[in-house]
Amino acid sequence: MNRTLSLVCLLAAGLSTTAVAQANLPSAPEKATATTKAPVPVSAKIAVVAFQAAVARTNEGQRDFEQIQQKYAPKQAQLKSLSDEVDSLKKQLQASGSTLSDADRAARTRDIDTKEKELQRDAQAAQENFQGDMSDIYQKLAAKVYEVVNTYAKEHGYTMVVDISSQQSPVLYVDPATDITAAIIGAYNVKSGVAAPARTTAPAAAPRK
Secondary structure (H helix, E strand, O other), X not given: OHHHHHHHHHHHOOOOXXXXXXXXXXXXXXXXXXXXXXXXXXXXXXXXXXXXXXXXXXXXXXXXXXXXXXXXXXXXXXHHHHHHHHXXXXXXXXXXXXXXXXXXXXXXXXXXXXXXXXXXXXXXXXXXXXXXXXXXXXXXXXXXXXXXXXXXXXHOOOOEEEEXXXXXXXXXXXXXXXXXHHHHHHHHHHHHOOOOOOOOOOOOOOOOO
């Protein structure tokens, strides 16, 4: 699962993630007059969430991203085989190059060049298809997790929830008690009803962008 989450979060880093919930924000105070009282300031209650990690580490996210990994595993094996073949042909040409005729050397070089272009073409197509599938899954799941963040924030009286997924986040310090990432994952798992996938190791924390 470590490999799956690493790939999920690497791809998710290139996506435009939604800025996470600001629930129940107080309206701007009205100007006080002689006949009205100044509004009482409302104390802010702020929480943070690692939104990308929350999406990837839900039961549904782990299941769906693992299915994508399995879908592309045969293609990955095919590309690895072709890459190994190209490397082998290059070594053979290098080892026996001095004993080959110019025609044989040119023929082998053309063969290697053809296979290299095939490898590059197939790898690029596979990467684009893989990223497209990952993007679709992430965006759909992120929208549903975002709804849970909104609901959770309102139910617990938070005035703002800040996404700390990005390394460019302006947040310099976070009290662990304000991090609701685990709570959001748990709340979403309950809502989705998707069982936790069987794992031999705990999933790795998603890296921040």
